[in-house]
Every structure is written in structure tokens, then in C-alpha cells.
Amino acid sequence: MLRPPSAANPAANRVILALALAFALVGASFVWRHANEPKRDKYVLINQTSNHDFDLAFRTSLKLAEKKSGIENALVLLPELPPGKGIEETAAQIFSRLRIGERRNGRGILYLYSVKENLLKIEVSYALEGDIPDGYCGQLEEAAKTYMLSEVPQDFISELIITSNLRGMGSKSDAQEAITRPSWLNAEFLSGGAGAVTHGYGKSLDDYVRAIQHLPGVRMSEFTASTEAAVTAQRYLLSLAQGIGDPRLPLLTEGSRIFRAVVPRNAAQQRRIFRFLQDAVPHHLLYANDLALLVPQPGKSNLPVVLRKGQDGLWYVDEPKAWTYFHRFEDDVDFFVKYADNPFLPQLQALNMPHMAYAIYDHHSATPMRTLYPFALAQTVKVLEDRTKASPNDAANYAALGDLYLFEMNWITKAIASYEQAEKLAPNELQYRWRLMDLYLNASRAEKSLAELKFLSEHLPGDQVTRAWFESSKKVYEYSDSENNLGK
Numbered sequence: 309m310l311r312p313p314s315a316a317n318p319a320a321n322r323v324i325l326a327l328a329l330a331f332a333l334v335g336a337s338f339v340w341r342h343a344n345e346p347k348r349d350k351y352v353l354i355n356q357t358s359n360h361d362f363d364l365a366f367r368t369s370l371k372l373a374e375k376k377s378g379i380e381n382a383l384v385l386l387p388e389l390p391p392g393k394g395i396e397e398t399a400a401q402i403f404s405r406l407r408i409g410e411r412r413n414g415r416g417i418l419y420l421y422s423v424k425e426n427l428l429k430i431e432v433s434y435a436l437e438g439d440i441p442d443g444y445c446g447q448l449e450e451a452a453k454t455y456m457l458s459e460v461p462q463d464f465i466s467e468l469i470i471t472s473n474l475r476g477m478g479s480k481s482d483a484q485e486a487i488t489r490p491s492w493l494n495a496e497f498l499s500g501g502a503g504a505v506t507h508g509y510g511k512s513l514d515d516y517v518r519a520i521q522h523l524p525g526v527r528m529s530e531f532t533a534s535t536e537a538a539v540t541a542q543r544y545l546l547s548l549a550q551g552i553g554d555p556r557l558p559l560l561t562e563g564s565r566i567f568r569a570v571v572p573r574n575a576a577q578q579r580r581i582f583r584f585l586q587d588a589v590p591h592h593l594l595y596a597n598d599l600a601l602l603v604p605q606p607g608k609s610n611l612p613v614v615l616r617k618g619q620d621g622l623w624y625v626d627e628p629k630a631w632t633y634f635h636r637f638e639d640d641v642d643f644f645v646k647y648a649d650n651p652f653l654p655q656l657q658a659l660n661m662p663h664m665a666y667a668i669y670d671h672h673s674a675t676p677m678r679t680l681y682p683f684a685l686a687q688t689v690k691v692l693e694d695r696t697k698a699s700p701n702d703a704a705n706y707a708a709l710g711d712l713y714l715f716e717m718n719w720i721t722k723a724i725a726s727y728e729q730a731e732k733l734a735p736n737e738l739q740y741r742w743r744l745m746d747l748y749l750n751a752s753r754a755e756k757s758l759a760e761l762k763f764l765s766e767h768l769p770g771d772q773v774t775r776a777w778f779e780s781s782k783k784v785y786e787y788s789d790s791e792n793n794l795g796k
Contacts, residue, residue: 352382352406357423362462365752368784369469377473379436380409380416383465388424395422399429409433417472419465421456428452430472439475447486448472451574454489458497459510459721460571462752467577485576492523492554493572510721513689516569520555528552533559533622537600537615538593540623544613548582551575561616562685563716564627570719584609592659596651598678599629606662609641618681628718631750633675635668646746649674672764672774673742676711688712696729703733707740714743720751738767758782 351374353367370381382403389398399420402408408431409416417440418431430445448468455464467487496519497511511519531547534540540559547557553575555568585591588604595601600623602613614629633650634643642662645653648671657664679688692709699705710726713719724747731740741760748757758781765771765778 352380352384352408352418354382354384354402356386361753361755365754366465368754369466373469373473374412377477378412378415379473379476380412381469381473382406382408382416382418383469384418384420386420386422389422389427395420395425395427395429398422399431403431403433409435415476417476419468419472421452426453426456428456430468436476439478440472444475444486447488451487451489454493455487455572458570458572463571463573471576485579487576488574490553490572490574492526492556494523496522497569497572513566513686516566517686520565520569523554523556526554526556528554528556528558531557531559533618533624535621535623537595537617537623540615540625541591541593541600541602541613544625545582545585548578548585551578553578559625561624561626561628561681561716563718564625566685566717566719567628570717585613594652594655596655598681599626599651601652603656603659603661606642609636611636611643616681620682624681628714628716631718632715644668647673647675669742669746673739673746676708676715685716701733703730703737703740706730706733707743710743714747720747723747724751736767738764 351367351370355363366383373381384402403418408418414433414435416433420429428449432440531543543559553573555565585604588608588610592603598617600615604610611630611634614626615623616626617623635646636643644663645667646669648667695705706726707730710723714723727740727744731744741764745757745760761778765775768774
């Protein structure tokens with residue numbers, strides 16, 4: 309069990325604070341509607357939509373971005389543009405009316421997105437035009453036409469804020485290129501059936517597999533899996549250096565390919581990941597049964613690279629497990645281990661890596677048993693789906709399906725849907741609550757994650773650490789709201 313926070317245990321206090329701030333990850337899937345006229349907040353989030361599940365996460369992310377860069381960031385989401393007005397005129401009027409950047413010595417950025425027209429406009433203050441030129445903004449605005457129609461648009465919003473602020477800080481080496489549509493990404497990944505491009509269309513595994521299979525052929529023979537983990541790792545790093553985000557990369561596990569289709573990344577994003585990893589050399593390569601871990605040096609903005617040995621003797625890169633076995637919070641650069649059964653935890657502790665005193669979730673939640681790889685992913689999904697249909701009141705079947713989506717593909721939306729059903733059927737099964745807390749956390753559903761944490765703290769009265777997480781998180785949100793009101 310996790311030790312309770314105390315003055316004698318500063319590591320525990322840091323984990324609790326990190327957990328509290330982590331609820332502020334940027335993210336959302338949107339459903340839009342008309343709302344009231346915008347009001348001026350200190351941290352400007354104007355969301356005229358019917359879905360406000362992510363407002364708190366958005367606002368706190370805007371605050372964290374401003375704290376780091378000294379730039380005021382404002383996010384405005386509209387269901388449609390005002391009658392008779394274009395997006396440029398609307399953005400200029402909002403920027404002027406709300407005086408974006410005035411309290412930051414004229415340094416401000418407005419991100420305006422209108423759903424009906426599927427248009428993004430980035431309005432930059434005069435003081436930042438040298439670092440964030442029109443051409444750069446134009447590339448981002450064009451990319452939004454693709455990314456905002458994807459199943460998980462929060463990654464685009466996150467990258468939008470990160471890269472814009474890096475450039476605004478003069479860190480062009482970290483944001484050399486704007487986000488653009490990946491060359492492999494086409495309308496088939498965004499279609500809602502019959503070729504229609506729709507907002508929020510939820511695809512099945514078969515849809516993504518079919519779309520990947522229909523991509524035009526490319527030559528990737530230099531990126532095959534190797535019998536040596538170190539060789540596969542180096543080939544993977546080379547693919548990042550070349551900006552390859554294509555899901556057909558041969559050295560990836562099948563689940564990794566689905567992950568890349570659900571959360572597409574372009575060349576600029578991949579090259580930036582490479583630069584972070586390259587800055588963290590020399591790397592450690594650890595082994596644990598059928599897994600290997602490429603560990604970057606501490607103090608860098610990285611997650612480790614997870615490799616998985618197949619029954620064919622080849623080592624593949626398992627991208628989902630970098631996110632499901634580990635976590636990096638917004639207020640830190642060094643990764644954390646999520647679960648106490650992580651096979652690498654003792655070795656990471658022996659290396660004196662930061663944050664390795666214990667796992668975030670300790671023994672409250674665990675990783676599922678791994679299936680020997682390769683295996684028929686789509687067939688396994690179908691088997692579990694058939695079980696849920698045959699026994700619709702068996703919560704364990706939904707939990708197993710959720711774990712498959714999460715740990716093999718990091719398909720957050722599918723995993724959440726499965727675990728929500730499991731929790732509905734077995735509301736007092738705390739392991740389901742822990743999993744949903746983690747899923748909501750990574751989906752930026754801050755209020756829902758906090759609600760799960762509240763339930764856990766109330767049903768684990770002797771667990772002082774869980775209670776402290778809840779109280780700390782609640783204070784962060786209360787502080788964010790009260791601070792936000794100062795600008796009205």
C-alpha cells in the first residue's frame with residue numbers, strides 16, 4: 309500500500325501534486341450548440357457547445373501554458389460563425405474585444421474553431437508576429453481541417469498550444485515545423501460511411517484495419533523488426549528522425565498500428581519526439597521476459613520506448629504500452645510507473661530513476677496478462693464482444709474488452725465505453741473505478757476522473773494517500789475556478 313504523505317515523505321507529496329495537476333491534460337470530443345455571449349475570464353475559454361466535460365481541463369491547460377511561456381492563450385469553440393461573418397473577421401473582433409495578451413505585455417494568441425465550417429483561425433498579437441508568422445499559422449489552420457474531424461481531436465489541440473507557445477518563446481528548435489496533415493492520412497480514416505466526412509464519427513476496429521490496408525504502398529524494408537531488441541530500437545529511432553508516422557511501419561505491433569490510426573501524428577511531431585530522445589542519450593535497455601524497455605536519461609521530456617518479443621523471435625515496438633504502463637504529467641518531464649506489477653520497476657529503482665519509490669496506483673490496479681505475440685487482434689476483439697452479447701450482465705467481460713482496447717491499442721474511447729458498462733453492472737468493484745479514473749485522466753475528462761477518485765477515497769477510508777489525492781485535486785480545481793473569476 310502507498311505510504312501516506314508526510315513531511316518525511318516528499319516523494320509522496322510530489323506524486324499527489326502531479327496527480328492533481330495531471331487532470332489538466334488537453335483533450336475533448338466535441339458536440340456543439342449555440343450559447344450565451346462570451347464573458348472575459350482571466351484564462352479565456354469560451355466553449356459555446358453542448359459538451360462541457362472538458363472545460364476545466366482546457367482552462368487549466370491554458371493556465372499552465374501561460375505559466376511556462378508568459379503568453380496568454382485563449383481558446384474559443386463556436387458551433388458556427390455569426391451570420392454574414394467570416395472566420396478572420398470573427399477572430400479579429402474577439403481578439404480586440406477580449407484584449408487578448410493585454411495583461412502579458414501584448415503577448416497573446418487566440419485559437420478560434422468553428423465546427424459547422426470546420427475552420428480554425430489563429431490570431432497572434434503584434435508582439436509575437438516575428439516568432440509566429442502568418443505562414444506558420446496557415447499550416448496549422450489547414451491541418452485542422454483534417455485533425456478536428458478525427459476521433460481524438462484533443463491531440464491536435466494539445467499540439468496546437470504546445471508548438472505555438474514554443475515558437476512564441478523563441479524555441480524554434482523545438483517547434484521547427486507546424487503541424488500538417490500526415491501524408492498517409494486520407495478521407496477514409498475520417499469518413500462516416502459511404503465516404504461522408506463527419507464530426508465525431510466513431511469507427512470500429514474493422515474500419516481502421518480496412519483503411520490501413522487500403523493505403524497506397526510504400527517502401528519500408530529498412531524498418532523491419534529484428535531478432536535483437538537494440539536493433540529494432542535503433543530502427544524505430546531512425547523512423548522518428550525521418551518523421552514517419554505511418555501506421556504500416558513493419559516493426560510496430562498490430563495494436564500500435566491501430567493506435568497510430570486513432571491518434572495520427574505527422575512528420576513534425578515524430579521528429580520532435582526523436583529530438584527529445586536523442587537529447588537523452590545514452591539510453592538504458594532493460595529486459596523483463598518478453599518485454600524490453602529503452603530508458604532515456606532523466607530530466608528530458610520523454611516516455612520510455614517499450615519493445616515486445618514475438619513468438620517468431622522478433623522484437624517489435626509496442627507504442628501503446630509506453631502510455632499504459634507509464635505516465636508523464638504535464639508539470640514534470642520524468643515518467644512515472646503506473647502499476648506495482650510493472651516488470652521493470654525493480655530495475656528502474658536500481659538505476660535511481662526519478663519517481664520510482666513506488667507505482668502511482670500501487671496494487672489498487674494491475675496490468676492484464678499479456679497474450680503471446682503475434683496474435684489475431686481483430687479476432688480476439690470479436691471473441692470478447694461476442695461474450696458481452698452472450699452474457700450482457702457479466703461485468704468481467706466488459707472489463708476484459710476494455711483492457712484489450714487499452715493495453716493493446718491505447719484506444720481510450722473504446723476502453724472507456726467498455727469500462728463504463730462494467731462499472732454500471734458492478735458499481736462497487738473498485739478495480740473498475742481505478743481503471744476508469746486512469747482512463748478519464750488520460751481522456752482529459754477531469755470532472756469524471758475526480759468523481760471516481762472521490763468514490764475511491766470514500767470507499768477506502770483507511771487509505772490516506774487516495775484521500776489526499778482527492779483533496780489536492782479538488783483544491784486545484786477550486787483554485788482554478790476562483791482564479792478564473794478574477795478576470796471577469
